[in-house]
Amino acid sequence: MSAFKLLLLPGDGIGPEIAAEAEKVIALLTRAGVAQFEIERGLVGGAAYDAHGVAISEDDMKRAHAADAVLLAAVGGPKWDGVPYDVRPEAGLLRLRKDLGLFANLRPAICYPALADASSLKREVVDGLDIMIVRELTGGVYFGEPKEIVDLGEGQKRAVDTQVYETFEIERIGRVAFELARKRGNKVTSSDKANVMKSGYLWREVVTALHKREYADVQLEHMLADALAMQLVRWPKQFDVVVTDNLFGDMLSDEASMLTGSLGMLPSASLGAPDEKGKRKAMYEPCHGSAPDIAGKGVANPIAMIGSVGMALRYSFDLPKAADAIEAAIGGVLAKGLRTADIKGNAPSSVSTSAMGDAIVAELAKAL
Ligand code: NAI
Numbered sequence: 193m194s195a196f197k198l199l200l201l202p203g204d205g206i207g208p209e210i211a212a213e214a215e216k217v218i219a220l221l222t223r224a225g226v227a228q229f230e231i232e233r234g235l236v237g238g239a240a241y242d243a244h245g246v247a248i249s250e251d252d253m254k255r256a257h258a259a260d261a262v263l264l265a266a267v268g269g270p271k272w273d274g275v276p277y278d279v280r281p282e283a284g285l286l287r288l289r290k291d292l293g294l295f296a297n298l299r300p301a302i303c304y305p306a307l308a309d310a311s312s313l314k315r316e317v318v319d320g321l322d323i324m325i326v327r328e329l330t331g332g333v334y335f336g337e338p339k340e341i342v343d344l345g346e347g348q349k350r351a352v353d354t355q356v357y358e359t360f361e362i363e364r365i366g367r368v369a370f371e372l373a374r375k376r377g378n379k380v381t382s383s384d385k386a387n388v389m390k391s392g393y394l395w396r397e398v399v400t401a402l403h404k405r406e407y408a409d410v411q412l413e414h415m416l417a418d419a420l421a422m423q424l425v426r427w428p429k430q431f432d433v434v435v436t437d438n439l440f441g442d443m444l445s446d447e448a449s450m451l452t453g454s455l456g457m458l459p460s461a462s463l464g465a466p467d468e469k470g471k472r473k474a475m476y477e478p479c480h481g482s483a484p485d486i487a488g489k490g491v492a493n494p495i496a497m498i499g500s501v502g503m504a505l506r507y508s509f510d511l512p513k514a515a516d517a518i519e520a521a522i523g524g525v526l527a528k529g530l531r532t533a534d535i536k537g538n539a540p541s542s543v544s545t546s547a548m549g550d551a552i553v554a555e556l557a558k559a560l
């Protein structure tokens with residue numbers, strides 16, 4: 193049986209609470225003989241700052257490079273508001289993404305039938321929704337230089353962020369989107385602001401050329417990012433794969449999460465380029481943050497985190513059946529009416545983080 197090395201970074205806030213539920217799932221997968229997982233633990237974000245005064249230690253970065261996949265829960269929160277920019281919790285995340293070259297962020301927004309009423313939108317708008325948002329993750333305005341605040345004197349400052357994209361960056365993320373579409377609904381919606389941004393103009397040009405050259409069998413449409421934000425709540429089922437830049441992808445995927453009932457439902461995969469052996473660096477994490485408002489209360493929804501384990505099985509470990517089984521187990525407990533507080537809707541009561549995790553593990557155990 194294959195043995196896979198996972199680096200688990202629980203982070204801070206609700207991170208450790210939901211990470212504990214992911215560990216239960218991984219322990220079950222090992223027990224059931226799906227694969228052998230070796231889990232190493234590290235510190236990131238506020239946890240790393242409190243222990244070592246950094247956002248992530250060099251030691252943990254080394255272990256991240258050596259792992260078959262990194263599993264991260266969440267980081268950030270008001271407790272670290274005053275810390276220097278370079279060591280704030282989110283810097284740990286950005287460093288992992290950049291240093292591991294994780295340019296492709298896959299965020300599947302799936303509305304489980306049992307939750308169609310938990311969405312703030314009408315049931316018919318979201319029921320059966322299954323879209324994949326592909327966000328470019330290592331370029332754009334989050335990393336572009338110059339990035340600075342300049343003191344102009346007399347109480348005035350100037351803040352600068354720079355949006356930069358090069359052809360190869362757009363091409364490789366476009367390729368990920370087209371490849372995914374071929375295995376799904378065969379449609380890609382590419383989103384930019386080609387009407388007002390040079391980087392958007394290039395984005396559209398490169399995606400159009402790539403499509404014509406290599407993916408003419410896939411349906412391609414372009415949509416301005418503001419229009420897409422509107423269409424996502426008007427009729428989201430028109431989309432299959434959406435590909436967009438770092439900033440728009442960040443916002444549009446948060447918006448999409450609410451179609452599924454809660455931010456606590458959305459997992460993600462962040463993938464690098466395949467090496468000669470076809471292996472790619474990867475990190476899996478829920479799309480949400482550390483939810484400081486509910487941290488320590490044991491009420492956080494662990495589904496996005498557990499779903500991220502499922503994505504690791506699918507995209508890093510070539511275990512699609514086990515990944516399907518995790519999704520089915522999540523759907524199963526939801527169908528039985530189990531709800532954490534964030535997806536409670538009209539349900540009579542809600543359960544704790546660990547009760548939800550245990551229920552998913554029990555459901556999954558029956559399938560393995
Ligand atoms: P957030 O995602 O932490 O929380 C937004 C809202 O959703 C809160 O009301 C929270 O209680 C709720 N929520 C999020 N995840 C939930 C879950 N699993 N179960 C139940 N409810 C959940 O975003 P917010 O509050 O804007 O940011 C808090 C901190 O997290 C900030 O420091 C931010 O920078 C950081 N952050 C970190 C991310 C990461 O670790 N990947 C991503 C987004 C934000």
Ligand code: MG
Pocket residue numbers: 442443446479
């Ligand atoms: Mg975000």
